[in-house]
Amino acid sequence: MSLVMCRKAAADGIGTIVATPHFNDRFQPALETVADAIRKLNDELAVGGVPVNVLAGADVAATAGLGELVLDRPWLTIGGQGKYMLLEPPVQVMPTWLNDLIFDLRTSGISVIITHPERNAEVQENPNAVLPMVQSGVLVQITADSLLGTFGPEIQHCAVSLLKMNAVHFIATDAHSADYRCPRLAEAAEKARKYLGDDAIRLVRDNPYAVVRGEAVYVPDPEPLRSWFGRILAGS
Numbered sequence: 615m616s617l618v619m620c621r622k623a624a625a626d627g628i629g630t631i632v633a634t635p636h637f638n639d640r641f642q643p644a645l646e647t648v649a650d651a652i653r654k655l656n657d658e659l660a661v662g663g664v665p666v667n668v669l670a671g672a673d674v675a676a677t678a679g680l681g682e683l684v685l686d687r688p689w690l691t692i693g694g695q696g697k698y699m700l701l702e703p704p705v706q707v708m709p710t711w712l713n714d715l716i717f718d719l720r721t722s723g724i725s726v727i728i729t730h731p732e733r734n735a736e737v738q739e740n741p742n743a744v745l746p747m748v749q750s751g752v753l754v755q756i757t758a759d760s761l762l763g764t765f766g767p768e769i770q771h772c773a774v775s776l777l778k779m780n781a782v783h784f785i786a787t788d789a790h791s792a793d794y795r796c797p798r799l800a801e802a803a804e805k806a807r808k809y810l811g812d813d814a815i816r817l818v819r820d821n822p823y824a825v826v827r828g829e830a831v832y833v834p835d836p837e838p839l840r841s842w843f844g845r846i847l848a849g850s
Contacts, residue, residue, distance in 0.1 A: 615792050616655050620666045623787070623797035630826060631668045631797075632692055634700055638675035645689045648672075669693045669826060673700045673729055676712055684719065691724060695828045700755070702729045707736045708743055716752055727753045727825075730788065732760045732772040741775040741839050748781050748836045755784040758802035759795060777809045780834040784825075785817045 623631060633652055635643050652668050659666055671692040674684065688696040699719065703712060708731075716726050731737045731744050731754060748754060759765060760773040776782050785806060789797040799818055806814035813834075821831040 617658055617662065617664070618792040619789055619797055620655070620659055620664050620668070621662075622792065623789070623799075624664055624666050626798055626800050628787070628797060628799055629666060630823070631666055632671040632826065633668050634671045634673040636675065636702075637672040637690060638702075639677060643672075645687070648689070671700060673702050675702045676704065676715060678711060678715075680715055680719075684722075684724065693826055693828070696724065697828045698725045698727055698753075698825045700729050701726050703731060703734055705734060708734060708747075713747070716747065716750075720751065725751070725753060727755050727784065729755050729786075730757045730760060732756050732769050732776060733765065737776075738768050738772045741772055741779060741781070744776065744781055745779070745836055745838055751833075753783040753831065753833070754781055755786050756782050757788040758785055758799055759788065761785065761802045761805050762798075764795075774809065775839055777806055779837050779839055781836045782806075782817060783821050783831055783833060786822075 620631065633648070633655075635641070635648060637643065648670055652670050655668050659668070669692065670689060672690040674680065674690055684690050684699065688694060690699060692698045692700070701716070701719075719726050728744070728747065737743050744754060754776065756773045756776060757765075760769045761777075763770040773782075785799065785802050787797045787799055789795055803814055803818045806817060810817075816832050824831045
């Protein structure tokens with residue numbers, strides 16, 4: 615399945631993939647397990663002539679006490695560089711303790727990338743909920759399928775609202791299989807171009823490549839969403 619997913623990614627114009635297994639209370643893959651799987655996959659890709667390079671990372675669930683855990687496991691950061699980390703917020707709310715966690719991680723030199731906040735119920739209700747975090751330097755990643763409507767209109771409206779607010783820095787595939795939630799990014803990039811023009815390319819090329827190189831990403835000034843009515847019409 616991994617090989618099929620990588621072939622589909624290559625056909626969609628993707629050249630680099632960060633493999634981000636979930637890391638949470640129940641599932642905590644070891645460094646050796648992830649590194650060995652990625653090494654084997656990259657070897658198979660090279661043999662098969664698939665022009666995709668896979669790097670290590672993790673989608674880390676936000677939990678209390680996570681800061682110390684991550685510092686003891688730098689491989690949870692993207693590429694194991696200790697610079698950028700994907701942080702998955704709770705599904706229903708953006709709890710107040712999340713700010714303390716982010717502060718601890720950033721104080722340790724880790725730039726936090728919040729994953730798919732458009733799927734968080736509180737953010738769907740009020741996209742402006744992400745503004746304080748973004749204004750403090752937190753980066754935001756939305757999912758391609760969210761933007762394309764795969765998860766329903768509410769999530770799509772929220773993703774579009776975040777785009778319009780200049781509160782999105784990455785669009786990712788968040789691919790889980792070769793069929794449902796498969797790697798597709800080009801269509802989402804074209805959708806984002808509707809709202810951001812040529813600046814949309816930064817979200818799928820420039821900023822992601824900066825992250826895997828451990829460099830700074832482009833961060834525009836975020837703007838608050840002005841009205842509930844505007845949010846409802848965001849996907850039209």
